[in-house]
Amino acid sequence: MAERPPLTYETFAALALLYGLDVEDEEHLRALFPEVQAMHDRIAALDAVDAGAVPPGSGLPPWDDSEPV
Amino acid sequence: MASVELTRLPLSALAALIERREVSPVEAAEAYIRRIDAAEPRLNAFITRTSDHALRSARQAEAEILRGGYRGALHGVPVGLKDLFNTQGVRTTSGSAIDSDYVPDEDSAVAERLSSAGACLVGKLHMTEMAFDGTSLNRHYGPARNPWDTERMAGGSSSGAGVAVASGMAALTVGTDTGGSVRVPAGLCGVTGLKPTFGLISRYGATPLSWSMDHVGPLARSVLDAALALNALAGHDPRDPGSLRAPPRDYAAGLEESGAEGAAGVRIGVVDSFGWDLTEPDVKSAFEAAMAQLETLGADARSAATPDLALVNAAGSVVQTAEAAALHRERVLGRGREMDQAIRRRIESGLFISAEAYLHAQRVRAMLRRELLSTLEQVDLLASPTTAIAAPRLEQQHVTIQGRQVHIREGLLRITRVFSAVGLPAISIPCGFTEDALPVGLQLVGRPLSEPLLLRVAHAYQTSTEWHTQHPDV
DSSP states (O other), rough: OOOOOOOOHHHHHHHHHTTOOOOOHHHHHHHHHHHHHHHHHHHHHHHTSSSTTTTTSSSSOOOOSSSSS | OOHHHTTTOHHHHHHHHHTTTOOOOOHHHHHHHHHHHHHHHHOOOOOEEOOHHHHHHHHHHHHHHHHHHOTTTTTTTTEEEETTTTBBTTTTTTTTTTTTTTTOOOOHHHHHHHEEEEHHHEEEOOOOGGOOSOOOOOOOOOOOOOOTEEEEESSSHHHHHHHHTTTTSSSSSEEESSTTTTTTHHHOOOEEEEEEEESOOOTTBBBOOOOOOOEEEEESSSOOOOOOOHHHHHHHOOTTTTTOOOOOOOOTTHHHHHGGGTTTTTTEEEOOOOGGSSSSSHHHHHHHHHHHHHHTTTEEEEEEEEOOOHHHHHHHHHHHHHHHHHHHHHHHHHHHHHHHHHHHHHHHHHGOOOHHHHHHHHHHHHHHHHHHHHHHOOOOOEEEESSOOOOOOOOOEEEETTTEEEHHHHHHHHHTHHHHTTOEEOOOEEEEETTTSSSEEEEEEEEEEEEHHHHHHHHHHHHTOOOGGGOOOO
């Protein structure tokens, strides 16, 4: 799988503008950045997992366990 | 019966007294209201008290019972609801200042069911803002305090639900659990907390955090009490798209008869992959003693091979945060400054999750669930501590375990979040105390819709131990 590049502050700030955050609030953006980086790291860790055993569009949560498994 | 004794009774015992007309619902409601008057200033378990409402319901229950119209175990019993369940005419804040004046015009499904069962609502319970935190801190309403040590956290997000049951301010409470929010406060406050199979209890009218991970569950003083609550709360509801069409069951049936025998022959797999090295030694000792006790009762305890639980946690975190951002985008972008800033940032981080990353996390989650279900073909239940740490101090950010610094959110949620992510039923029951006299929880997990087995084994444990009968001196 293609490696996900590290998230730079510049990329983060550009995305923040795109997603409607108040980019004038620099203090808030600075505090938010580590949180978004941590999420980015989690996503990157999941990239390494081959989920091919779950066919696209099937078996996704929420599951219906109405019948006991 | 003395007022304080009434508020310490398990729901099942109080219900028996009410059914036999030895205690009236009004007497019970008044005892609980007095108890709340005395303890609430030290604990802060409630956001809104509803004493008048409780007394009205109690008078109605009393009249019905005197006419021979006893409805069942919850009739005339004082209960509390996490403050994200809509209650008609009673404000519902979701722990947020933004919703401090929100008064719903209809009941949530849980409020409806409790009302139909004849329960008496004593108040809306403390929670962390938008249910997105495992502590019991709330910038707007102050911290909920642990009744075993009021300088410590009660766990969250259903903080008040744990505090109220532990301290005798409600005989039963109902919370929600997206990453551990029923089990964590149950564990830290020393009560029983049940997160049923995903969809078993309707979420209609409850403020959502993550539609594919939100569960509803009761907190109570015993497994039997939790089973009685589940009888009243479970059932299909077409208004909740995740609601199961599972057939009705009597979850309390046979529990008392099976007693300590209920664990005999049950294969229990010990979950090892959550990180014993990042678990407090006192928690580990209490857990090991609990497993030894279950073996004494005839359970077959063994090690269980589970998938990489860190991956399940990562997938769950991505999904939960993306769904929270989708649900609450307008709130964080429009009124974010009025929120707890840590929770605002947590939700906003979900805006940066792409559709591709969300869907991949869902597929990983589904795959790991298959692996866990495969493990649950080799054993009947899984077991772990509920949390890796006991209740932290209110101001605490990190805890040091065996020389390593662990953030308290990780210590509180690392083990429970896994089983929310895969939708399996899980229960936390008290299994001991640390050297600092703080409760420790034992978590048991089963296959989908295996609540009868889960409850039977947990009840067997409680039949042979007294941890769940201890009361904090507050």
